[in-house]
Amino acid sequence: MNGRIQSSSPDADGALMLAQPSGRPDFGRLIEAVAQHRDRQAFAELFAYFAPRLKSYLIRTGAAAGTAEDFAQEAMMTVWRKAALFDRERAGASTWVFTIARNLRIDAARRDGKALRELDLSELPNDPAQPDQILSGIDDEARIRAALEALSADQARVVRLSFFHDKAHAEIAQELGLPLGTVKSRLRLAMIKLRDLLSER
Amino acid sequence: MTIRHKPSEETLLAYAAGTLRAPEAAVVATHLAFSRSGRDWVRTLQRVGGQLLDELPTSAMSPDALQRVMARIDADGGEAVMPAPLNDMLELPEPLRRYPLGPWRWLGRGTRVRSVGVPRDGDCRVILFKIDPGRKMPQHSHAGVELTCVVSGSYSDEAGRFGPGDFEEADEETNHRPIVDSDVPCICVVALDGQIRLQGVLGRLLQPLARL
Numbered sequence: 001m002n003g004r005i006q007s008s009s010p011d012a013d014g015a016l017m018l019a020q021p022s023g024r025p026d027f028g029r030l031i032e033a034v035a036q037h038r039d040r041q042a043f044a045e046l047f048a049y050f051a052p053r054l055k056s057y058l059i060r061t062g063a064a065a066g067t068a069e070d071f072a073q074e075a076m077m078t079v080w081r082k083a084a085l086f087d088r089e090r091a092g093a094s095t096w097v098f099t100i101a102r103n104l105r106i107d108a109a110r111r112d113g114k115a116l117r118e119l120d121l122s123e124l125p126n127d128p129a130q131p132d133q134i135l136s137g138i139d140d141e142a143r144i145r146a147a148l149e150a151l152s153a154d155q156a157r158v159v160r161l162s163f164f165h166d167k168a169h170a171e172i173a174q175e176l177g178l179p180l181g182t183v184k185s186r187l188r189l190a191m192i193k194l195r196d197l198l199s200e201r
Numbered sequence: 202m203t204i205r206h207k208p209s210e211e212t213l214l215a216y217a218a219g220t221l222r223a224p225e226a227a228v229v230a231t232h233l234a235f236s237r238s239g240r241d242w243v244r245t246l247q248r249v250g251g252q253l254l255d256e257l258p259t260s261a262m263s264p265d266a267l268q269r270v271m272a273r274i275d276a277d278g279g280e281a282v283m284p285a286p287l288n289d290m291l292e293l294p295e296p297l298r299r300y301p302l303g304p305w306r307w308l309g310r311g312t313r314v315r316s317v318g319v320p321r322d323g324d325c326r327v328i329l330f331k332i333d334p335g336r337k338m339p340q341h342s343h344a345g346v347e348l349t350c351v352v353s354g355s356y357s358d359e360a361g362r363f364g365p366g367d368f369e370e371a372d373e374e375t376n377h378r379p380i381v382d383s384d385v386p387c388i389c390v391v392a393l394d395g396q397i398r399l400q401g402v403l404g405r406l407l408q409p410l411a412r413l
Binding site for chain 1: 210211214215217218219220221222223226242244245246247248249250251252253254255257258259260261262263266267269270271273274320
């Protein structure tokens, strides 16, 4: 158990990681400390955990190590700057950091190489969380982990690659040595299953 | 308001993951502004992204990385930058109001266009169309994928009727000539790769003006 995601993808080598032990720091509280008190110690703890993962994240997308290092620093700058927008009822700390990285990536991936646009976290309207969505972070994470575990190894691999690759399908097909159609149908089945397991209603 | 046409699962996943190009992401964000269930699902997918981030192995940062970030924070105060001011089109949903808009340009009878200041990605950019009732969309090539979201009014093509919030994905295979069937102008936002090709002799004369 322990939230292990099965995969034999050559890409996923190190992704065969155990889930965090339940004793990990409350990252949500640390982000709030940065927001409220500009707490540098809290930020250093966040940095120690997230920056090396953000760097891996960008390396997975095909970036060079130096670019990934800059990206991770930029994303952590944004964590500091936008900490006040963090709302633990709406997203767990890891999800929030992921969306920061995601926004930064959309901007950074532009091929014209111009300076980054300031991130726009207001891209999605702020819905008031509904009572049944206010799960404790732990429950929510457990649910997501369980859903990922319920996918077949092949499906989980395609979902993971979809999160990490640009121009997803053609590249994924190439990487896995599978026809494009197979990748697409596998992803579609995985999404149906995830919807089934994770939709609110 | 009922949304009848939604983005494909792949498109929503790519949006949540951040693998869409910025112009495409802006059109999906427009659709999501109309769709509560779509937003909920994207948030769920982003939780999946958070989980996958947690599971990633670590890559060592350079020893002075934290110091450098702190120095930058000290240098610029580290305060959030004010969001971009809103543009002049009250009828647009929030994600589009944060982008600067180009001037309206005339593109044939009953058809106006303006560019939306979403950063281009290669040839792909975002264009806002405003087309009068009964008019057809200008014929255009589909050099790549084209994403459309209706903001107000409606149009019909062989895939059905598209009203506010409805989303259409067209590719090289698609050959459509949507016609506006609402009694108000149809405003829609489009992420487009190819050039718009105007028809007829007049169209060819105007073509240089139509480059966006």
